[in-house]
Structures are given as C-alpha cells and as structure tokens.
Amino acid sequence: MEILKYSEDHNRFRNRLRKLLEIEVAPHIDQWDKELLIPKPVWQKMGQEGFLCMSVAPEYGGQGLDFLYSVIVIEEVARINYFSFFIHLHSDIVVPYIDSYASHELKKKYLPGCVSGDIITAVAMTEPGAGSDLASIATTAVEEGDEIVLNGSKTFISNGVNCDLVVVAARNPQEENPYSAISLYLVEAGIPGFKKGKQLAKMGMHSQDTAELFFTNCRIPAKNILGQKGGGFLMLMEKLQQERLICAVGGIWSAKSILDYTLDYFKSRIGEEKSIARSQAAQFAFAEMSTQVSLGQTFVDNLVVRHMEKEQVVTETCMAKYWTTDLAKDIAGRCIDLLGDFGAMESCPVAKVYKDIRVMPIFAGTNEIMKGIIAKSLGF
Amino acid sequence: MYELTRSQKQIQKAARDFSKGEFDKDLAMEMDEQHQVPCEILASAVELGFLGIQYETEYSGGGMGLFENALIAEELCRKDCSIGSALMLSVSGAEALLRFGSKEQKQKFLPGLADGDLRFGAAFNENGMSGLLSAGKTIAVKKDDGFLINGDKRFVIHGSGASLYIVLCRVLGDDGTDQGPCLILVEAQQGGVQIKKAGDTVGLCMTSFSDLCFENVKVPLSNLIGKQGKGLEYAKSCMDETRILIAAIALGTAQGALDRAIDYVKQREQFGRKIARFEVTRQKIADMAVQVESARLFTYHAAKSFDKKQLDPKVSFMAKIVSTSAAVEVADEAIQLLGGYGYMKEYEVERFYRDAKALNLLLGSGQVQKNSIAEKVIGRI
Numbered sequence: 153m154e155i156l157k158y159s160e161d162h163n164r165f166r167n168r169l170r171k172l173l174e175i176e177v178a179p180h181i182d183q184w185d186k187e188l189l190i191p192k193p194v195w196q197k198m199g200q201e202g203f204l205c206m207s208v209a210p211e212y213g214g215q216g217l218d219f220l221y222s223v224i225v226i227e228e229v230a231r232i233n234y235f236s237f238f239i240h241l242h243s244d245i246v247v248p249y250i251d252s253y254a255s256h257e258l259k260k261k262y263l264p265g266c267v268s269g270d271i272i273t274a275v276a277m278t279e280p281g282a283g284s285d286l287a288s289i290a291t292t293a294v295e296e297g298d299e300i301v302l303n304g305s306k307t308f309i310s311n312g313v314n315c316d317l318v319v320v321a322a323r324n325p326q327e328e329n330p331y332s333a334i335s336l337y338l339v340e341a342g343i344p345g346f347k348k349g350k351q352l353a354k355m356g357m358h359s360q361d362t363a364e365l366f367f368t369n370c371r372i373p374a375k376n377i378l379g380q381k382g383g384g385f386l387m388l389m390e391k392l393q394q395e396r397l398i399c400a401v402g403g404i405w406s407a408k409s410i411l412d413y414t415l416d417y418f419k420s421r422i423g424e425e426k427s428i429a430r431s432q433a434a435q436f437a438f439a440e441m442s443t444q445v446s447l448g449q450t451f452v453d454n455l456v457v458r459h460m461e462k463e464q465v466v467t468e469t470c471m472a473k474y475w476t477t478d479l480a481k482d483i484a485g486r487c488i489d490l491l492g493d494f495g496a497m498e499s500c501p502v503a504k505v506y507k508d509i510r511v512m513p514i515f516a517g518t519n520e521i522m523k524g525i526i527a528k529s530l531g532f
Numbered sequence: 533m534y535e536l537t538r539s540q541k542q543i544q545k546a547a548r549d550f551s552k553g554e555f556d557k558d559l560a561m562e563m564d565e566q567h568q569v570p571c572e573i574l575a576s577a578v579e580l581g582f583l584g585i586q587y588e589t590e591y592s593g594g595g596m597g598l599f600e601n602a603l604i605a606e607e608l609c610r611k612d613c614s615i616g617s618a619l620m621l622s623v624s625g626a627e628a629l630l631r632f633g634s635k636e637q638k639q640k641f642l643p644g645l646a647d648g649d650l651r652f653g654a655a656f657n658e659n660g661m662s663g664l665l666s667a668g669k670t671i672a673v674k675k676d677d678g679f680l681i682n683g684d685k686r687f688v689i690h691g692s693g694a695s696l697y698i699v700l701c702r703v704l705g706d707d708g709t710d711q712g713p714c715l716i717l718v719e720a721q722q723g724g725v726q727i728k729k730a731g732d733t734v735g736l737c738m739t740s741f742s743d744l745c746f747e748n749v750k751v752p753l754s755n756l757i758g759k760q761g762k763g764l765e766y767a768k769s770c771m772d773e774t775r776i777l778i779a780a781i782a783l784g785t786a787q788g789a790l791d792r793a794i795d796y797v798k799q800r801e802q803f804g805r806k807i808a809r810f811e812v813t814r815q816k817i818a819d820m821a822v823q824v825e826s827a828r829l830f831t832y833h834a835a836k837s838f839d840k841k842q843l844d845p846k847v848s849f850m851a852k853i854v855s856t857s858a859a860v861e862v863a864d865e866a867i868q869l870l871g872g873y874g875y876m877k878e879y880e881v882e883r884f885y886r887d888a889k890a891l892n893l894l895l896g897s898g899q900v901q902k903n904s905i906a907e908k909v910i911g912r913i
Contacts, residue, residue, distance in 0.1 A: 278872065281801075282802075283802060283871050283872055284802050284803075284871065285802040285803045285804075288802070288803075288804075307872070308872040352876055352878075353561070353876065353877040353878065354875050354876055354877065354882075355875050355876075355877065355882035355883075355885070355886070431899070433899060433902075434899070481864075485860070485889070488889065488893070489892070489893070489897040489898060489899060490897075490899070492893065492897060492900075493687060493893060495893065496733050496734050496735065496889070496890050496893045497730075497731045497732065497733055497734065498731070498732040498733065498734055499731055499732070503734045506734065506889070507734065507886070510867060510875060510882070510885070511875045513868060514867075514868065514871055514872055514874065514875060515872070518868070518871055519868075520812060520868075
C-alpha cells in the first residue's frame with residue numbers, strides 16, 4: 153500500500169517537472185559546478201513553470217498547493233543527483249517564514265517575487281561562533297526610531313551569493329534571556345551595510361552558493377520584523393520540523409537514487425564473463441541497502457502524512473533526519489566500493505554524490521544535535 | 533608499542549621537519565583542485581633522500597627497509613595526505629626491477645635514480661585500479677631479435693610521468709605457444725607507447741593515473757625481468773610491498789585527520805564550553821585513536837615482517853584493509869566533529885576523507901581484498 157496518496161494532478165506536476173529538469177537543468181550541471189553558481193534565469197524558469205513556493209496562497213501569487221508537491225520537487229531533484237539545487241531551501245524552508253510570520257504588507261511586497269523566482273531567499277542563522285548552539289547568536293539588532301540597526305556576521309549561508317532577500321536572526325542586546333532575545337528580520341540584498349562575503353570552497357555542492365554575510369550598521373525598516381519581537385527562537389523551532397523533514401526526504405531519496413544507479417550499472421553487466429554482478433557478496437550488499445532504503449522510506453512517508461495533518465512530530469523528524477542522512481552517506485560509500493575504480497572517478501555520478509551529500513549529516517542541525525533532542529524526548 | 537631505534541627516530545623526525553618546511557596548505561588546496569603532481573616538492577624530497585630509502589645504496593637508495601619507508605610515508609601523509617601520497621607513490625613501481633632484475637639491467641636503467649628521475653610505472657593490471665593482476669590482454673610475441681608487445685594496461689600509478697614501465701604480459705612464442713606471464717621493461721619514449729590520463733579521481737588528486745596502450749612496441753629480449761613464466765609471481769610480490777606502503781600512507785592520513793579533529797575540539801566552544809568536554813566528543817576521539825593505533829600496529833607489523841622476509845602474504849591484505857578503513861572512518865568522524873567547517877576545503881579534513889576513500893579502493897576495495905584473504909585463510913576445500 154502506498155502511504156503517500158498522489159493524485160492525478162500530483163503526477164502531472166511530477167512529469168512536467170521531470171521533463172523540465174532533464175532539459176533545462178541536468179545537461180548544465182557540470183558547467184554550473186565549474187562556475188560555482190546556478191544562473192538566476194534557471195530559478196526564474198522554475199518559477200514561471202510553477203515549481204517554486206507551491207504552498208504560497210494565490211493571493212500572493214502562489215498556487216496554494218499541499219506539501220506533497222514539495223516532496224515531489226525534492227524527489228525529482230534527487231533523481232538527477234543534483235543536490236546543489238537548493239530550491240527547496242527557498243520554497244519550503246525560507247519562504248514559509250515570510251508566509252507564516254510577515255505582515256500582509258511585506259507578503260504583498262515579496263512573496264510574488266519569491267514565487268516567480270525573481271527573488272531568491274536565504275536564511276541567516278549560523279554564525280562563526282554559533283553553529284549547533286543557536287542560542288549564542290551574537291549578531292545584534294538595535295532599535296533606533298523606526299529603524300533597526302544590524303551588526304554581526306553569518307556563515308555557511310546557502311544561496312548566500314544569489315540571494316536577494318535574507319531572513320536574518322539577530323539578538324536584542326538588552327535582553328539577557330537568549331530564548332527571548334532573538335528576532336527575525338527581512339533584509340534585502342544590496343542595501344548599505346549588508347555585504348556578501350566570498351563563496352566558501354567546499355568538498356562538494358559546488359554550484360550551491362554558500363557564503364558569509366556581513367552586517368555593519370545595516371539599517372532596515374523596523375516593520376521588516378517577522379512575527380513578534382523576541383519571538384525568533386520560537387519561530388525557528390516551529391519551522392525546524394518541516395526543515396528537518398525535508399532533509400529526511402532528501403536523505404532517503406538520495407540513498408535511493410544512488411542505489412538505483414549502482415544496481416542498474418551492475419545489472420547491465422550481468423551478461424559479462426567474470427562479472428562482479430555475479431558476486432554473492434555484492435548481491436547481499438544490495439539486499440541490505442534495499443532493505444534499509446525501504447524501511448527508511450516507510451518511516452519518512454509516514455512522517456510526511458503526519459506533518460501534513462499538522463501533527464507535532466518533532467522528535468520523529470529528528471530521528472528521520474539523522475538516520476536517513478547517515479544512511480545516504482553510508483550507501484554512497486558502499487556503492488563506490490561496489491563500483492570499484494569507476495566509483496573513484498569524478499565522472500561517476502555516485503562519486504559526485506558522495507562528496508555532495510557528506511554535508512547532509514551536518515546541516516539543519518548536526519546529527520549529534522538530533523540525537524540530543526531525541527534523548528531529551530525520552531525523558532532525559 | 534613498537535620501539536623505534538635511534539636511527540628510525542631520526543628518520544621519522546627528519547620526515548616530520550621536511551613536511552613542516554615544504555608542505556603548504558594553500559598550495560595543497562590548489563594542486564588538489566587542479567589535479568597537479570607536486571613536482572617541486574617531489575624533487576626536493578628526492579634530493580634529500582626521503583624517497584626510495586628502501587632501495588640499495590648502489591642505486592641511490594637509502595639501504596634501509598620497507599619499515600623505514602613506512603615511517604616516512606606516515607609522517608608525510610600526517611602533515612598532508614595528498615602531497616605525501618603523491619611523493620611516496622612516485623617511487624613505487626621500481627620494486628620489480630630492483631628485486632628481480634639482473635645486475636646489467638639495473639646498471640643500465642637505474643642510474644636515473646641518482647638524478648632524481650625516479651619515476652617508474654608498474655603496469656600490472658588491465659581492469660582498472662582493482663588490483664586484480666592480469667596479463668590476459670597484453671601479449672608479447674617473442675621473436676629472434678626481441679619482443680613485440682601489443683595490448684592495454686590500466687591505472688598505472690604516476691604513469692604519465694614515468695620514464696620506464698614494467699609491464700606484466702603474456703609471452704607467446706613465434707609459433708603461438710604460450711610461454712607464460714612475464715615482466716618486461718618498456719621505455720616510455722619507445723615508439724608505439726601511448727599514454728592516456730585515466731581520468732580525474734575523487735581523491736589522491738595529486739597522483740596521476742594513466743592508461744597505457746602498446747601498439748607493436750619492440751623491445752630487446754634483454755628487457756625480460758628474471759625468468760620467463762614468473763611474471764605473475766614477481767608482480768604479486770611487488771604488490772605485497774605496495775599494499776604495505778598504501779597501509780602506511782593511510783595510517784598517516786588517519787593520524788592527520790585525528791590530529792586536526794583534536795585541535796578543533798579543544799578550541800571550539802559551543803553551549804558555553806569546549807566541545808572536547810562533551811562525553812560523546814571524547815568517545816568519538818577515543819574510537820578514532822583506537823583505529824589509528826590498530827592501523828599503526830598492523831602496518832608496522834607487516835612492514836617489519838616484509839623486511840625480515842617473513843611476510844605472510846595475507847598480512848599485507850589485512851594491513852591494507854585495516855589501515856585504509858581506519859583512514860576512511862577517522863576522516864569521516866573528523867568532518868563530523870568539525871561540523872560545517874569540516875565540509876570546507878580550508879579545514880583540510882574533507883581532502884583527507886576523499887584521499888582515504890581513494891586509498892581504500894586503490895589495488896582493490898575491501899571486497900576484492902577479502903576474497904584474497906579468504907583464499908589464503910580457508911585454503912583448499
């Protein structure tokens with residue numbers, strides 16, 4: 153029994169997206185990886201075709217579609233092994249902050265651009281000194297009349313080079329309790345005092361533009377705040393369920409995609425003499441990995457359903473995020489072993505993925521943080 | 533655990549000082565990205581006598597053993613796995629000539645060693661980097677005035693810079709009779725030798741891998757190494773040596789990743805304290821240290837036995853599995869401990885992780901190695 157009930161509309165959406173990715177995206181991946189950036193027109197093309205921010209209401213230029221459409225986007229991007237294409241970060245992680253907490257005025261101003269791909273978004277939480285420990289954010293936000301003055305620096309910001317609009321987490325230096333000191337603000341790129349740093353050189357995900365952001369006496373209108381003053385920590389916590397669920401969907405689909413590729417590669421060699429496809433040990437390895445992917449898939453699909461029913465599944469999404477991203481990493485390593493020397497070549501898709509997905513157990517809260525949350529939920 | 537002699541300690545320290553003085557992080561990042569062989573560092577390593585220390589002094593070697601060579605590999609790779617492995621692997625390949633060649637052959641071909649031209653290519657396999665030796669497709673037809681060689685070899689380590697190849701091939705008599713596998717010396721400039729880059733690898737990016745194509749390559753009969761029909765046996769024995777070298781390279785890689793992780797957790801603060809104070813961090817570091825030490829014991833043991841000519845062949849396979857798996861796992865955990873920084877090139881452990889994976893695959897993945905071990909452990913059924 154399929155856990156996720158895809159309708160005809162969902163399937164049509166998937167087919168259209170698959171075609172578009174195959175034509176407009178897949179052939180250019182190597183080029184963009186060299187250029188370290190995905191050109192903005194690609195985002196706009198995705199937007200025009202309705203593949204960005206599907207959940208945004210029609211009132212703000214969106215389609216008001218359910219979360220399954222987001223799942224489809226993640227799956228299809230994983231299918232072409234292109235993990236640098238962080239459209240889900242924009243559509244399903246950052247934009248929901250604006251959608252849920254911004255004023256009607258801000259939503260009118262920004263959401264249509266987010267949907268069309270004219271505005272690319274990023275979220276700036278992590279700082280050089282505040283990674284896992286989010287409460288120690290040091291970037292300050294000080295009120296001066298009807299303006300807010302931001303000072304501080306952020307790092308590892310995905311979409312950091314391309315972004316036009318950033319959700320910035322900053323603290324009120326007057327408030328001592330870290331949990332009620334943080335607020336979220338919308339900051340437009342290009343305004344005085346906001347500088348993007350150089351792109352950070354990473355192991356993989358080369359066309360995913362990851363950068364540092366610097367705020368020096370950066371003045372923004374006070375009304376650019378999201379939600380209540382001091383409510384930042386709570387908002388972040390509230391949105392992390394979806395963020396981690398998205399990571400888990402990405403994790404399980406990466407694992408599946410790597411496994412499918414390797415399996416096809418082996419099957420195409422079954423006829424060959426002395427083929428490694430006849431190796432019993434290799435067959436058992438495939439059996440084990442397929443089992444893991446099936447179990448993970450069932451758990452994640454189930455969480456998608458519960459998330460869509462607005463259930464609180466914070467602990468379970470932490471479990472899924474940690475388990476699936478570790479799984480994807482392990483399966484990539486095992487598949488490389490199975491592919492032998494081809495697996496060690498840059499030209500092998502699995503080798504590329506191996507480098508790309510090593511960040512998964514780190515981002516959106518390291519897997520150690522996930523285990524800490526799970527342990528807490530067990531009553532420790 | 534392993535007592536080093538005074539001279540071994542001196543070699544170790546010299547290698548450590550050399551790597552500190554000559555290796556540069558920014559340069560390493562650049563060479564890794566450009567897939568460049570570190571030629572200048574290689575030249576000074578040769579000049580200072582760090583490479584080929586296991587070869588006889590009359591051929592400009594250091595007259596030491598594989599154990600001393602392993603100590604150097606460990607130190608160099610601990611400082612920088614990509615540069616260290618590129619240096620250490622650049623002199624491998626000459627073993628067959630040094631161990632099984634005639635005096636005349638050595639005198640003819642080895643003076644190049646003294647000039648720092650130490651590049652040999654061991655062209656033993658035809659199936660990629662799998663390490664499964666094969667002489668099936670490369671044929672040398674024996675004529676009165678020499679061998680006529682045709683066929684392809686794959687994944688020759690540092691094949692593009694080599695001046696001399698040692699080729700495992702099957703010799704056929706003029707009448708087509710099979711005369712068994714042989715090792716034959718082929719000079720790179722010889723007409724009919726084509727050298728092609730095997731492609732860019734994910735790790736060990738400063739080491740070049742080449743595919744060779746021989747088309748009617750003619751070499752004199754005197755280029756045959758040792759006895760006819762013994763080629764596979766010689767090649768296997770050379771592979772024992774190379775596997776132990778790879779284990780030593782991986783040991784240095786693992787140790788280097790552990791060093792960096794320890795430095796990081798001692799200075800990084802989160803939640804109001806150094807992350808080295810968290811129990812899980814401490815246990816991860818402990819696990820990593822156990823793996824590094826196991827790799828060290830196995831590698832040293834294998835190298836020592838090799839030098840004493842008492843190597844149990846399965847031990848070289850085991851050392852390679854233990855050490856390269858340790859490198860992969862330790863580097864992986866180092867990335868995790870460094871968090872976001874671990875994924876950034878600047879912090880180096882990502883390169884250790886990629887190199888470790890390539891070392892794990894070089895001369896055959898665990899899968900391939902396990903079959904070789906099983907063959908030796910189970911024996912005849």
